[in-house]
Amino acid sequence: MKDYTNQYVGGGWRRGSGAGFESIDPFSGEPWVRLTTATADDVATAIGAAEQAAPAWGRTPGVERGRLLDELADALRDNVELLAEIETRDSGKVFRENKAQISFAARNYHFHAGNADKLTGESKPLDSDEIVDFTTREPIGVTALITACNSPLSQLANKLAPALAAGNTAVVKPSEHASASTLEFARLVDEIGFPAGVINVVTGAGETGTALTSDARVGKISFTGGPGTARRVAANAAANLVPCVFELGGKSANIVFDDADLERAIVGAVAGVFAAGGQTCIAGSRLLVQDGIYDEVVAALAERAGAIRLGDPMDPATEMGPIAHRAQHESVLTRIDEAVADGARMVAGGPADGLFVRPTVFADVTPEMRLARHEVFGPVLAVLRFTDEPSAVAMANGTDYGLASGIWTRDISRAHRVAKRLDAGTVWINTYRASAAQAPFGGTKRSGYGRERGTEALLEYTRTKNTMIDLSTSDRDPFRLAT
Numbered sequence: 001m002k003d004y005t006n007q008y009v010g011g012g013w014r015r016g017s018g019a020g021f022e023s024i025d026p027f028s029g030e031p032w033v034r035l036t037t038a039t040a041d042d043v044a045t046a047i048g049a050a051e052q053a054a055p056a057w058g059r060t061p062g063v064e065r066g067r068l069l070d071e072l073a074d075a076l077r078d079n080v081e082l083l084a085e086i087e088t089r090d091s092g093k094v095f096r097e098n099k100a101q102i103s104f105a106a107r108n109y110h111f112h113a114g115n116a117d118k119l120t121g122e123s124k125p126l127d128s129d130e131i132v133d134f135t136t137r138e139p140i141g142v143t144a145l146i147t148a149c150n151s152p153l154s155q156l157a158n159k160l161a162p163a164l165a166a167g168n169t170a171v172v173k174p175s176e177h178a179s180a181s182t183l184e185f186a187r188l189v190d191e192i193g194f195p196a197g198v199i200n201v202v203t204g205a206g207e208t209g210t211a212l213t214s215d216a217r218v219g220k221i222s223f224t225g226g227p228g229t230a231r232r233v234a235a236n237a238a239a240n241l242v243p244c245v246f247e248l249g250g251k252s253a254n255i256v257f258d259d260a261d262l263e264r265a266i267v268g269a270v271a272g273v274f275a276a277g278g279q280t281c282i283a284g285s286r287l288l289v290q291d292g293i294y295d296e297v298v299a300a301l302a303e304r305a306g307a308i309r310l311g312d313p314m315d316p317a318t319e320m321g322p323i324a325h326r327a328q329h330e331s332v333l334t335r336i337d338e339a340v341a342d343g344a345r346m347v348a349g350g351p352a353d354g355l356f357v358r359p360t361v362f363a364d365v366t367p368e369m370r371l372a373r374h375e376v377f378g379p380v381l382a383v384l385r386f387t388d389e390p391s392a393v394a395m396a397n398g399t400d401y402g403l404a405s406g407i408w409t410r411d412i413s414r415a416h417r418v419a420k421r422l423d424a425g426t427v428w429i430n431t432y433r434a435s436a437a438q439a440p441f442g443g444t445k446r447s448g449y450g451r452e453r454g455t456e457a458l459l460e461y462t463r464t465k466n467t468m469i470d471l472s473t474s475d476r477d478p479f480r481l482a483t
């Protein structure tokens, strides 16, 4: 079993003082990593280290912060095989997907390296030419960055790259189900020579996260995970009035109109929901298909889902791995049972051995069914039928979530019309699950708030300061601008 019992705090390695725990390899079902829990005291020490490092890091010239971020990106690329293997063993997601995601994470660090010396404010024209007024963007201080179990290093890049570029320090807490890659990442941070305390990594479960999100020294929390956990984080943050970015779940609608390029749409639908074994927030888990092509699309989906090869996620021939951990596996099976009980028609898939679930497709799903409303976070597709554009939009918007959406059509006017009306943070047209470091990402409704990636992410980690200078030499009423 691999030993990851040391955590990275204040530029050094120390064991968590709390209970030891293990992470399982979902393919073998066996524990493969040993870790330790950061207690409330350990977390307080990590926050103290980040607090101590914050002023100097915030004053470090942007070009120097950018240089270190570039080095981090290069180190990720140089170690991509090792890091991807660790994430594969922890999460069950296939190796090549993890490799692609970690390479993308490197791109994200490069993008924000370039932003680090470009944080500008604005000059504000006031009502008097004797006053000069301008804004500056300042770092917040200590950030708490919490990632989910499916893509630890990719999610971390979305948070850490802009936080560091803007001059903040960080305490990072990965999921207890997938902590090892983040500790390996800390080793790279250490080798590069980031100043002590700028990046800290603590591990543990809810107890650790609670301590991290309840500390008044934290100035910003960025959280990726489920809405239930997010509510607990929000409550802790509210006690200290700490602002948060929440990247939460989804029930994203992928809409196929009858004029779409069907071959492309079906490939997009299959990849949109079964990539990462469906364990991704942006899974296109509701496929909305127009009446006239419904039966043809369902038949094609059933055939393609049935052909997806399950197996060892390290094997290049494997197309889909297992569910990340036992509790999640049970949850997926419960969602499948609910769909059957609600009258949906299973045309492909179902349970399989170990922690596997076969790529599952349900037809005849209606908007009231639980499968159309609840996130599965597994390889389960709900196929719904719609008649016209307004009903497709209403159906797409008819859940508590608003993370992503897809539109497949050859009609450019319709594509724009529908995109405008969809209540979702991301709309893809004739593509699905495409990513870019420059493109902001985040949700509406219960999918969260705040944005990651793009310059929008950078601004999340800054505070605006306004500076006003009186240039006049005459005596005057000091309160004249107050009205």
Ligand SMILES: NC(=O)C1=CN([C@@H]2O[C@H](COP(=O)(O)OP(=O)(O)OC[C@H]3O[C@@H](n4cnc5c(N)ncnc54)[C@H](OP(=O)(O)O)[C@@H]3O)[C@@H](O)[C@H]2O)C=CC1
Binding pocket: 146, 147, 148, 149, 150, 151, 173, 174, 175, 176, 177, 204, 205, 206, 207, 208, 209, 210, 213, 224, 225, 226, 227, 229, 230, 232, 233, 246, 247, 248, 249, 250, 280, 281, 282, 375, 377, 403
């Ligand atoms: N919008 C987005 O960008 C994404 C959203 N997600 C969403 O994440 C969910 C699945 O991921 P999963 O890891 O199971 O999510 P969880 O909500 O279970 O966990 C998310 C993180 O929160 C931590 N945590 C648990 N309890 C607390 C607490 N009281 N205070 C602070 N932190 C806490 C977890 O630690 P521990 O595991 O140790 O308990 C983990 O690091 C899905 O809903 C999915 O849609 C996933 C990927 C991307």
Ligand SMILES: CCCCCC/C=C/C(=O)O
Binding pocket: 150, 151, 154, 155, 276, 279, 280, 281, 282, 426, 433, 434, 435, 436, 441
């Ligand atoms: C445009 C896609 C952004 C996805 C960001 C976070 C999701 C990660 C995952 O679920 O793997």
